[in-house]
Amino acid sequence: MNYYESKDLGRFAEVGKFAGGLMKKFFDYYNEATATDGSLTKREKALIALAVAHAKQCPYCIDAFTTQCLETGSNPEEMTEAIHVAAAMEAGMTLVHGVQMHNGLERQGG
Amino acid sequence: MPHDTRYAFLPVLHHHGLSLNPLSIETLQVNMGKLCNQACQHCHVDASPYRTEQMDRKTIDQCLKILSENHGIKNLDITGGAPELNPGFDDFVVRAGELGKHIMVRHNLTVTLDGHPGTRVSKRYLPDFFARNRVEVISSLPYYQEYFTDKQRGKGVFQKSIESLKMLNARGYGKEGGPLVLNLVYNPVGAFLPAAQSGLEADFKRQLGRQFGIVFNRLYTITNMPIHRFRDQLEHLGAYDDYMTKLVNAFNPAAAEGVMCRSLASVGYDGKLYDCDFNQMLEMPIENGEPMTVFNFDPDKILKRRILFASHCFGCTAGSGSSCGGTTA
Numbered sequence: 051m052n053y054y055e056s057k058d059l060g061r062f063a064e065v066g067k068f069a070g071g072l073m074k075k076f077f078d079y080y081n082e083a084t085a086t087d088g089s090l091t092k093r094e095k096a097l098i099a100l101a102v103a104h105a106k107q108c109p110y111c112i113d114a115f116t117t118q119c120l121e122t123g124s125n126p127e128e129m130t131e132a133i134h135v136a137a138a139m140e141a142g143m144t145l146v147h148g149v150q151m152h153n154g155l156e157r158q159g160g
Numbered sequence: 161m162p163h164d165t166r167y168a169f170l171p172v173l174h175h176h177g178l179s180l181n182p183l184s185i186e187t188l189q190v191n192m193g194k195l196c197n198q199a200c201q202h203c204h205v206d207a208s209p210y211r212t213e214q215m216d217r218k219t220i221d222q223c224l225k226i227l228s229e230n231h232g233i234k235n236l237d238i239t240g241g242a243p244e245l246n247p248g249f250d251d252f253v254v255r256a257g258e259l260g261k262h263i264m265v266r267h268n269l270t271v272t273l274d275g276h277p278g279t280r281v282s283k284r285y286l287p288d289f290f291a292r293n294r295v296e297v298i299s300s301l302p303y304y305q306e307y308f309t310d311k312q313r314g315k316g317v318f319q320k321s322i323e324s325l326k327m328l329n330a331r332g333y334g335k336e337g338g339p340l341v342l343n344l345v346y347n348p349v350g351a352f353l354p355a356a357q358s359g360l361e362a363d364f365k366r367q368l369g370r371q372f373g374i375v376f377n378r379l380y381t382i383t384n385m386p387i388h389r390f391r392d393q394l395e396h397l398g399a400y401d402d403y404m405t406k407l408v409n410a411f412n413p414a415a416a417e418g419v420m421c422r423s424l425a426s427v428g429y430d431g432k433l434y435d436c437d438f439n440q441m442l443e444m445p446i447e448n449g450e451p452m453t454v455f456n457f458d459p460d461k462i463l464k465r466r467i468l469f470a471s472h473c474f475g476c477t478a479g480s481g482s483s484c485g486g487t488t489a
Binding site for chain 1: 303307352353354359360363
C-alpha cells in the first residue's frame with residue numbers, strides 16, 4: 051500500500067460521496083475547461099495541464115495528462131518543453147524573491 | 161492467441177440495440193503473405209523477414225476470377241506482410257487493373273529501398289510500377305518525427321520512409337486533386353487512443369511539408385489492436401487490462417455501425433475467407449458448415465453470414481472508430 055496508487059485515479063468520482071452536487075459542478079467545469087476545443091485546442095490545453103501537473107507534482111495528473119497529450123497528438127519534445135516551462139517558472143518565482151532578500155539586506159544596512 | 165472472453169463484445173452490441181450484419185462486399189482485401197522486410201513492434205500479422213507463408217499462384221488466379229465475376233466488388237485491397245515480396249504481386253496488380261478494379265496496396269515504404277530480405281532482389285522499381293498501374297498507395301508512418309516511428313517500426317525506418325515518400329512524390333503521388341493517391345496511416349506508438357484524425361492530418365501535412373517537402377492526400381488514424389505482438393507488449397508492461405478497459409469505455413455505437421467487416425471479405429494467404437484481417441490473424445474463419453475459401457466463394461452466403469465478433473473488436477469501435485480507411489464515425 052502506497053500513499054499514491056495509480057488505480058485510485060479511477061475512483062476520483064468517489065470524492066463526491068458526501069457532496070455530489072458540488073462534485074458534479076466541478077467535473078462539468080473541469081471537463082469544459084480541459085477537454086474541449088475552445089480558443090485553445092484540446093492539444094494545447096493538455097500541454098498546459100501537463101506543465102501544471104509537474105509544477106504541483108500531482109502523480110495522478112501527470113499520468114492522466116501524459117496520456118491526454120499523446121491522445122491529442124503531442125510528441126515527447128513538446129511535452130518536455132512544456133515541463134521546462136513549468137520548471138523555469140518555478141525557478142523564476144524562487145529567484146524573483148531575491149529582490150525581497152535585497153530589500154531586507156538594504157533595511158539591515160547591507 | 162485466443163480472444164479474451166473477459167471483454168465480451170456481443171453483449172455491448174445488444175445493450176446498444178445494434179445488430180451488425182454484412183451490408184456488401186465492396187472490397188476484397190487480400191493478404192498475400194506474412195513475409196516482410198520489417199518486424200514492427202505492433203504488427204498484428206507477426207510479419208517479419210523470417211516468415212515463409214505466401215499466397216500461391218493458384219490462389220491469386222482464383223482471387224482474379226472472383227474479381228472478374230463479381231461486379232459489385234469495386235476495390236482490391238492488397239496487404240501482407242509486405243505484399244510486394246510475393247512473386248505473384250506484380251502480375252496480380254496488372255491483371256486486377258485490367259479488370260477495372262480500384263487497387264489499393266498497403267505499402268510499407270521501406271521495401272522499395274530494402275528489397276527482398278532473403279534474395280536481396282531490388283524493389284526500387286515500385287514507385288514507377290505503382291504510378292503506371294494507378295495504384296492507391298496506403299503507407300504506415302506512425303509519426304512525422306523519427307523517435308516514435310523508429311521506436312515502433314525499427315531503427316532507420318523513418319529516414320528510409322522519407323526517402324521512399326519523396327520517390328512517390330516525384331512520380332506525382334500525393335498531390336491534392338491529382339490521379340495518384342498517397343494516403344498515410346497513423347497508429348499510436350503505445351497503449352493510447354489515436355488523436356483526432358483531422359487535426360493530426362493537418363499536423364502531418366504541415367510538418368512533413370515544412371521539414372521534407374513531402375505531400376500526401378489523407379491521413380488515416382488506426383487504433384492498435386490488442387492481439388499478437390501488441391498484446392504481448394501490453395502484457396509485458398502489465399497494461400493489457402488498462403488498455404482493454406480504455407477501449408471498452410470508449411465504445412461508440414456510431415463507430416460500430418461503420419465497421420469495415422460489414423463491407424469487405426478478407427482473404428488469407430491460403431485462400432480462406434475471414435471477416436477482416438484481424439480475425440484472419442486470430443484464425444477465426446468464415447464458416448458455412450465447412451471453411452469458406454476463394455475456391456467455394458459464394459457472395460450470397462457471405463452476405464448472409466454472421467460476422468464473428470470478439471474482444472479485439474473493441475479496437476474498431478473505440479472513440480471515432482478504426483478501420484483500414486481510418487475513422488468510421
